[in-house]
Amino acid sequence: MCPYGPLIPEPGRPYPLGAAVDADGVNFSIFSANATSVELLLFDSDDSPPSHTFVLDPLVNKTYYYWHIFIPGIGIGQRYAYRVDGPYRPEEGMRFDRSKVLLDPYARGVSYGDNWSRAAAGSSGDNAIQALKAVVTNGETYDWQRDTPLRRPLSQTVIYEMHLRGFTADPSSGVKAPGTFSGMQEKIAYLQELGVTAVELMPITQYDEQEVNRRNPLTGKPLRNYWGYAPIAFFAPHLGYSASGDPLAVQNELRDLVRALHQAGIEVILDVVYNHTAENDHKGPTISFRGLENIAYYMLAQDPRYYRNFSGTGNTVDTNHSVVRRLILDCLRYWVSEFHIDGFRFDLASVFSRGQDGEPISDAPILWEIESDPVLAGTKLIAEAWDASGLYQLGSFTGDRWAEWNGRFRDDVRRFIRGDEDTVRDLAWRLSGSFDIFRSKPSYVSYRSINYITCHDGFTLHDLVSYEKKHNLANGEGNRDGADANYSWNCGVEGPTTDPNILALRSCQMRNLLTILFMARGTPMLLGGDEFARSQGGNNNAYCQDNPVSWYDWRLMESNAGLLRFVRELIALRLRHATLTASYQLGSRRYEEMLHKRLTYHGVQLGQPDWGTKSHSLAVHYHGVAGDGNFYLIVNAYHDELTFALPVDISWRRLIDTAQDSPDDFYGEEEAPWVSGTQIRVGAHSTVVLYAPPRC
Numbered sequence: 001m002c003p004y005g006p007l008i009p010e011p012g013r014p015y016p017l018g019a020a021v022d023a024d025g026v027n028f029s030i031f032s033a034n035a036t037s038v039e040l041l042l043f044d045s046d047d048s049p050p051s052h053t054f055v056l057d058p059l060v061n062k063t064y065y066y067w068h069i070f071i072p073g074i075g076i077g078q079r080y081a082y083r084v085d086g087p088y089r090p091e092e093g094m095r096f097d098r099s100k101v102l103l104d105p106y107a108r109g110v111s112y113g114d115n116w117s118r119a120a121a122g123s124s125g126d127n128a129i130q131a132l133k134a135v136v137t138n139g140e141t142y143d144w145q146r147d148t149p150l151r152r153p154l155s156q157t158v159i160y161e162m163h164l165r166g167f168t169a170d171p172s173s174g175v176k177a178p179g180t181f182s183g184m185q186e187k188i189a190y191l192q193e194l195g196v197t198a199v200e201l202m203p204i205t206q207y208d209e210q211e212v213n214r215r216n217p218l219t220g221k222p223l224r225n226y227w228g229y230a231p232i233a234f235f236a237p238h239l240g241y242s243a244s245g246d247p248l249a250v251q252n253e254l255r256d257l258v259r260a261l262h263q264a265g266i267e268v269i270l271d272v273v274y275n276h277t278a279e280n281d282h283k284g285p286t287i288s289f290r291g292l293e294n295i296a297y298y299m300l301a302q303d304p305r306y307y308r309n310f311s312g313t314g315n316t317v318d319t320n321h322s323v324v325r326r327l328i329l330d331c332l333r334y335w336v337s338e339f340h341i342d343g344f345r346f347d348l349a350s351v352f353s354r355g356q357d358g359e360p361i362s363d364a365p366i367l368w369e370i371e372s373d374p375v376l377a378g379t380k381l382i383a384e385a386w387d388a389s390g391l392y393q394l395g396s397f398t399g400d401r402w403a404e405w406n407g408r409f410r411d412d413v414r415r416f417i418r419g420d421e422d423t424v425r426d427l428a429w430r431l432s433g434s435f436d437i438f439r440s441k442p443s444y445v446s447y448r449s450i451n452y453i454t455c456h457d458g459f460t461l462h463d464l465v466s467y468e469k470k471h472n473l474a475n476g477e478g479n480r481d482g483a484d485a486n487y488s489w490n491c492g493v494e495g496p497t498t499d500p501n502i503l504a505l506r507s508c509q510m511r512n513l514l515t516i517l518f519m520a521r522g523t524p525m526l527l528g529g530d531e532f533a534r535s536q537g538g539n540n541n542a543y544c545q546d547n548p549v550s551w552y553d554w555r556l557m558e559s560n561a562g563l564l565r566f567v568r569e570l571i572a573l574r575l576r577h578a579t580l581t582a583s584y585q586l587g588s589r590r591y592e593e594m595l596h597k598r599l600t601y602h603g604v605q606l607g608q609p610d611w612g613t614k615s616h617s618l619a620v621h622y623h624g625v626a627g628d629g630n631f632y633l634i635v636n637a638y639h640d641e642l643t644f645a646l647p648v649d650i651s652w653r654r655l656i657d658t659a660q661d662s663p664d665d666f667y668g669e670e671e672a673p674w675v676s677g678t679q680i681r682v683g684a685h686s687t688v689v690l691y692a693p694p695r696c
Contacts, residue, residue, distance in 0.1 A: 007071055008052050014066035017330070018106025018235070019080065019136045024134050025072035028080065031106060031323055031346040033065040035095060040069055040154055043079040043133050045373040047082055047115035050128060058490065061595040065323075070184065077248055079111050079133040080104070084291055093304035093561025094284065097463075101127045103233060103288040105297075105327060109247040110206045110236045118210035122285030126638030132232070132287065142252060147259045149342055150267050152197055154403060154523050155447040155583045158571050159269065160196035161455055162528030163227065163550065163656040164204055164241055170551035177243035181253040188264050194531060194563075198267040198380075200345055202456055203228030204254070206269075207234040208278040210543045213510075214476040216527040222475060226546035227456065229313070229347065230278035232287055236333045256341050260428075267342035269380060272334060274317055274328050275351035275387065281314030282306050283658035296323050299358050306360045310351050319352050325366045333375040337678035343380025345405075350387040360391055367398045368480030369680070382450055395437035403448040403523065404654050406430075406591045408437055411451055413516050414487035416466065417509060417685075419637050422613045427635070431620055432599055435522035435586055449522035453513045453531055457483075459540045461530035464488045465509040467495060469635060471538030474545065478670060482541030505685060511566055511658040511665060513633065513688045518570045519622075519633050519689065521599075531567040532556040569666045573655070579628040606645045617682075619644055636682045643681050650678075651692040669693065 012027050020027045028040055038060075041050040054069055054622030061069050073132075080102060094370050100121060101112065112133055117130040163212045168175045168183035175183040179416065179580065210232035214223050228238065258268050277297075279290045282305055289297035299308040299316045307315040335341040341633050355361040370376060385397040385404045397404050408565035409430045416423040429436045431536070435447030458468075470482045491505045509531065517524050528534075529552045536542050542550045557564055574580045582598065601609040602619040609618060616638040622631040630650060636642050644654060653672035658665055667673065669691055682688050 005636060006604065007052055010070040010072065011060050012068035012070035012474075014063040014068050014419040015068075017327075018104055019078075019134065019462055021075055021136055021138050023404055025070055026072045026074050026078060027132055027691055028104075029066055029068040029069065030082060030106075030292065031065055031082055031296070032067060032086070032292060035084045035096065037065070037085040037098075038067040039083040041073075041081045041083065041128070042071075042074070043081070044686065046111050046113045052415060055325060055399070055692065065364045074136070076138050076464065077135050079678055080136070081128075081131055081133050082292075085409070090305040093300045095290050095294045095457040096295050097286050097291055100286040100291050101126075101128045101131035102286070102291045103132045104134040104235055105233075105288055105292065106235055106330070107206075107233045108137040108235050108493065109135035109251065110203040110239055111135045111247040111447065111663070112239065116210070118208060118213070118287075120287050122283075122289050133174075133235075137248060137251055140598065144257050144259060144340065146256070147340055149340065149378055150262060152267055153447075154380060155445075155581050156186070156378075156575065157198050157267070157447075157523050159198045159200050159450070159523065159525040160191065160194070160198045160528055160574065161200040161452075161525055163202045163456065165226070165527060165546070166551045168552070169421060170548060170553055172550065173564065174366075174553040174554065179256045180241050180243040181250070185257045185260050185428070188260055188266070191261075191266060191567070192264045192477060194375050195575065196266065196526065197260065197575075198269055198342065200382075200525065202268040202271050203231065203273055203347075204236050204238050204241060205231055205272070206233035207231050207425045209240060209280045213692040214544070216474050218474050220572055221547075223544040223548055224649075225544060227543040229273050229543070231273045231276075232278045232596075234272070234274065234327070235334055239241050249412060255339060259293065259519070260564075266338075267380075268343055269343040269382065269394055271345045271347060272332075273347040274319060274331075275348040276311035276313045276315050276317055277446050279315060281309070284314060296321055299354070299356065310354060310358065310391070311348055316351060316354075316358070318356055319366050320355055320364055325369060326571070328366060329369055332370065333373070336375055336379060341379070343382065345382040345384065347384055348387045349383035350385055350391040350393050351442060353391065353393060354387075357373050364398060364399070366661075367402075369399050371399045373423040379506065389478075392465070394435075396440055400443045403450050405450050405525075406434055406437070406449045407523065408520070409434060409449065410454070410522070411487055412493050413513065416616075416635070417512050417516070417637055418487060418489035419616060419639070420487070424609050424615045424618050427516075427618055428601055428620070431516070431520045433584065442586060446521040446585075447523050447583040449519060450525050451522040452527070453517050454523040454527040455525070457541070458535055459486055460534050461510050461513065462506075462533040463538055463540070463682075464513070466490055466535070467538040469494070469538070470497075470540040472541055474539060476544075484537075486540060486586070508686055509656050510563060512637075514567060514570060515633075515656060515658060515689060516576045516635065519620075519631070521583070524574070526553065527568070529556075532564045562665070565662060566666050569668075577631070578625045579622050579631055582623040583623050598625075603646070604642055604644050606625045606647060617642055621647060623694070627694060629694045630692040632692075634680070634682050634688040634690075636684065639684050643679050643684045646680060648678060648679050652692050654680075654688065655691045656687065656689035657683075657685035658688075
């Protein structure tokens, strides 16, 4: 029985899409161009049959492609879904199925419990009880306490990429609500002390954990989608990250987190996934988009029974279809307006550069619309400038605002540090802002290179120096998943060891990599947990490991306190000195000035960098900007110590020496020992940073 009494529907209106609540009731609107009938279902609970079914009359409840209805007397918290009927002709790309209950693509909240069954959504028969339900929400009443965007310049930004659940899921986190938005809020003081200025959250919109349906062959325990790259509701916070488990309360739990992070001076960047959905390939379940208008939401193959798969997950969203473009823009605006999100990292963003036939296009409409949208004008836009089918656009991604994940930085720095040949010149380019990669973009500024050594996808920093091969058997894919080219070096032993010499070398290598990351021109991104050497046991693709393999072990803060201190000091050093955060634009005299006056390269002898194939060392002089001092970075990836000549007439302090144990590996500017003479010895596989205070 409906708690609101008799419900007498009205025609409704086509805008806005989704569920819009007012004082009198709720308006519902969805897009479907080829449906022959649409039913709105209301539910009293997740696991009950519909309490009300409203059949929409196409003469009354349809305006062009939009089906709509207004239901007086209901409000916030109402669960709802749709049945949509139409032609089932896969050979024409149409996959309507009236037996399937569908989630609203504009659902702001999603409700489910043990009732949800992905299997039921993918098999024959009615799944009304086992389906996901959308929930009517309203965020206009939230008290933001005068919260405003921080608008920190990208040049002054340090990004911390993290998995929200994994951050506090382990009991060692000590939080009251582990694995939730509230649990993360309890750890804000830690992030503040670490010194990062922005958190980049792996997907926090509603995704399907059941998208992985296997067991760990080593333990027999079930696996599930953990990373979140299986979206099903782009507008809804993931219910699994709620401390209360309430689809309404989770809205404000996320808002509370964002507001608290802003109060701590930390911005929030969301990793958003618009390139595919959890409905997967032609054998996948019908959850939402497929049953509403398959030919609009997805790129179909030449044989429309199948999907183009530029995402590697079975389907590809048709991001340049006009209806999908509107959905993406509405979604981004929603996160900025209703949740005060500061920026977005777009997963496999090169999919946005593909037309409806899948072919790459220039000036893709969706990219220009995002870049020029007034609501998004102050947000950070970061592209993963490639897709899973070989469209690699690093350095050529469309637009004048977009920053780009610099995968070349990751690979080139790794190769140099592990001692590969012919890597010195590439290292020099990465340190200078990767202008060789971005030379085709006259508007490019060096801070738009998002530099990273590690990210969620691949080895952690600890594992990068501890494993030469991936160890992914626990994922249940026969160790076939995950990248094979990791450019890693185990320092002599694969995996765990008690050998003190190997452990010391690994520690030194981690600090070498981190030092280069924070000394390089561009915007540094740190993988969460690397600051205290979090390990995944050599698993470089832990997307299905919602367990201690992926969770942050906070006990490492004590056992690896020296590394944690080192990272804190690195971040603080970078943000204190304009010389280290200075940015330069390509195609201008400032760029030439940077190369010849602001950054100069040396080898063991001044003015003589060794660009040879066998070279494994480089020295870089960062000439001080106005009011700041000089820095001298020396990296030695050779297997023996080397002696480097130093610029004359400059008094240097030794800030960093990764060959030393903590705390002697990092000194403050005032306490750092002076360097005597005109030369300095740099240990094998180590890095030194010198600092010369500005002259009065």
